[in-house]
Amino acid sequence: MSESKNTLRLGLPKGSLQEPTLELLKRAGFNIVVSSRSYRPTVDDDQLELRLLRAQEIGRYVDHGFLDCGITGRDWIAENNADVEVLTDLRYSKATSKPTRWVLVVPDDSPVKTVKDLEGKRIATEAVDMTKAYLAKHGVSAEVEFSWGATEVKVPELVDAIVDITETGSSLRANKLRIVDTLMESYPQFVSSKAAYADAWKREKMETLVLLLKGALEARDKVGLKMNVPASSLDKVVSTLPSARSPTISQLATPEWVAVETVIAEAVVREIIPRLKSLGAEGIVEYPLNKIVH
Numbered sequence: 137m138s139e140s141k142n143t144l145r146l147g148l149p150k151g152s153l154q155e156p157t158l159e160l161l162k163r164a165g166f167n168i169v170v171s172s173r174s175y176r177p178t179v180d181d182d183q184l185e186l187r188l189l190r191a192q193e194i195g196r197y198v199d200h201g202f203l204d205c206g207i208t209g210r211d212w213i214a215e216n217n218a219d220v221e222v223l224t225d226l227r228y229s230k231a232t233s234k235p236t237r238w239v240l241v242v243p244d245d246s247p248v249k250t251v252k253d254l255e256g257k258r259i260a261t262e263a264v265d266m267t268k269a270y271l272a273k274h275g276v277s278a279e280v281e282f283s284w285g286a287t288e289v290k291v292p293e294l295v296d297a298i299v300d301i302t303e304t305g306s307s308l309r310a311n312k313l314r315i316v317d318t319l320m321e322s323y324p325q326f327v328s329s330k331a332a333y334a335d336a337w338k339r340e341k342m343e344t345l346v347l348l349l350k351g352a353l354e355a356r357d358k359v360g361l362k363m364n365v366p367a368s369s370l371d372k373v374v375s376t377l378p379s380a381r382s383p384t385i386s387q388l389a390t391p392e393w394v395a396v397e398t399v400i401a402e403a404v405v406r407e408i409i410p411r412l413k414s415l416g417a418e419g420i421v422e423y424p425l426n427k428i429v430h
């Protein structure tokens with residue numbers, strides 16, 4: 137076991153968050169290979185030592201110091217009451233960039249309208265403590281039973297309501313379920329043990345990782361756009377571009393033309409390009425971005 141000072145042991149979540157997390161690390165510049173059945177992925181950075189663990193357990197293992205740091209959902213860090221340093225929220229999810237939501241859910245045709253209607257009833261969930269704390273906050277006394285998963289199938293035959301995860305809502309629709317309330321929103325977080333945070337080398341390594349991960353996330357839905365524009369329509373072109381900062385404008389060799397370069401949301405490109413074209417822009421080039429670091 138290499139316990140040398142210059143190694144950072146990072147836990148990555150197996151399960152729902154595995155693929156999006158490896159994809160994000162790849163965009164951040166780290167190529168990770170997970171061979172089948174192996175929970176020790178390899179990475180092209182010999183200062184990193186990786187472990188794949190259940191998302192539910194990473195917070196606890198960081199707290200206890202088996203891992204220096206880890207990426208896992210804020211929901212499980214809170215549920216485990218893990219005493220860790222949160223370096224950052226990482227705004228990605230399984231399928232979209234929306235957060236995971238833990239929701240109180242009943243069958244579409246249930247008479248339950250608010251949490252108060254669950255007085256004396258039964259609720260199944262994987263997040264028992266979160267659910268108990270929520271009921272206590274609302275002064276409702278109901279039985280909360282732990283569910284190992286496939287929780288949607290348990291209403292209405294086994295329980296009156298469930299508290300489960302939703303992202304896109306498709307599982308709820310498929311199971312004809314209705315949301316009564318939201319208990320928590322969660323994104324993955326990058327967390328560190330107190331000891332790793334106090335170690336100058338580890339802390340710097342983690343801060344670099346966080347910078348690269350955030351840069352990769354920031355660039356994810358954006359593209360670069362550059363074009364040549366007649367100087368006479370420059371003002372109109374600039375007001376068409378929804379850039380957060382002003383675009384870069386450079387003079388071309390011919391005085392009547394300028395080059396414009398900017399970063400915009402990929403979602404608006406298909407509307408903007410025809411407008412730029414109609415304003416006389418030429419040589420419009422759209423290119424992908426790997427990272428944006430502010």
Ligand SMILES: Nc1ncnc2c1ncn2[C@@H]1O[C@H](COP(=O)(O)OP(=O)(O)OP(=O)(O)O)[C@@H](O)[C@H]1O
Binds near residue numbers: 191209
């Ligand atoms: N559909 C989803 N969309 C976004 N995030 C999700 C989704 N499902 C789970 N997550 C997030 O992934 C983490 C792990 O989720 P969960 O507890 O459901 O375990 P899992 O990895 O899906 O394994 P399993 O559900 O099979 O036990 C949590 O932090 C959760 O917020």
Ligand SMILES: O=P(O)(O)OC[C@H]1O[C@H](OP(=O)(O)OP(=O)(O)O)[C@H](O)[C@@H]1O
Binds near residue numbers: 286301302307
């Ligand atoms: O709103 P949606 O986008 O449909 O996401 C919600 C689903 O995602 C999770 O399941 P997961 O993929 O973790 O499988 P699981 O049933 O094994 O937990 C969760 O338990 C829901 O079933």
Ligand SMILES: [Mg+2]
Binds near residue numbers: 152
């Ligand atoms: Mg799951």
